[in-house]
Amino acid sequence: MNEPISNSLAGEGLRLLPVLAAEAPRRPSRHPSWIKTRFSANERYLFLKSVLREKGLHTVCEEAQCPNVGECWAHGTATFMLLGDTCTRGCTFCAVGKGKPLEVDGSEPDHVAEVIEALHLDYCVLTSVNRDDLPDEGAGHFARTISAIRRRLPTCRVEALVPDFNGRTELIDTVASSPLFVYAHNVETVPRLYRRVRPGSDYRRSLGCLETAKRCRPDLITKSSLMLGLGEARAELLELFRDLRDHGCDVLTLGQYLKPTTDQLDVFRYVPPGEFEELKEEAEALGFKHVVSGPMTRSSYHAWEVHE
Helix, strand or coil: CCCCCCCCCCCCCCCCCCCCHHHCCCCCCCCCCCCCCCCCCCHHHHHHHHHHHHHCCEEHHHHCCCCCHHHHHHHCCCEEEECCCEECCCCCCCCCEECCCCCCCCCHHHHHHHHHHHHCCCEEEEEECCCCCCCCCCHHHHHHHHHHHHHHCCCCEEEEECCCHHHCHHHHHHHHCCCCCEEECCCECCHHHHHHHCCCCCHHHHHHHHHHHHHHCCCCEEEEEEEECCCCCHHHHHHHHHHHHHCCCCEEEEEECCCCCCCCCCCCCCCCHHHHHHHHHHHHHCCCCEEEECCCCCCCCCHHHHCC
8 A cells, every 4th residue: 555654674685786795784673762753642532543443444544553643643634544454465565454355335435524524624645455456446436535525524635645556547537636635656665676565566657657647637736755774775766756756746755664563574774864854855956845754754644734
């Protein structure tokens, strides 16, 4: 899923750019001091949790074990995960369950809109698992949910963090032409690491999704996110930034990959906060409208602030 940032590199050893094996950094066994979050469970957090359970809704906050769930839910913001909690792809960084999904719940768009209206949200984020099993891969479900939110709460701005829809232009256009504020699709990592990190996905196809959405609606804000600490090189990141800008991407978020469970890739390297600041400056110099960069940044983290 596109989703939210959690991951690592284990197993058969990552191929590095011209670096001798002896020079490769040791895989760390514990988080450094700058990796920390404060869990907050106030009344808004408890209310949101109870409403989600009552409506049978899923959030990526829980499914991907996001470290910021306490802060965001206490703020009254959640990233709603549509189309169930089982993904048809096998990204090795993600904790969301893989396998054969259940049938789509046709009442979900209205239920999500009801919750968002009850919370009086100004900004909400929708995402989903990959549903390669569906004829339209879930694009119509996204559009129906966005339209339901608009009907119930016209002032709420909606960000959709979507799969690649296998690059199908008509499906990308279905979502982009809905009453949407931000079209987001995450490239996640540099192209050299795709086979290990995102099997079943394609870097160029992901770039094309952002470009197609922008072509469909030039006024639409497009956004992508990257996980750092998987073994990428700085030069690769800068090249990726240029690729994103060349394909019309407006907003970029950068965060540290954290291994969600023992089943996912190991963290190859913890990137110091200073490097995140340097990369933010490099990206801003290329013309991104907004860049959020830091160890605990996730693609939907503080999304309501990014576009104020």
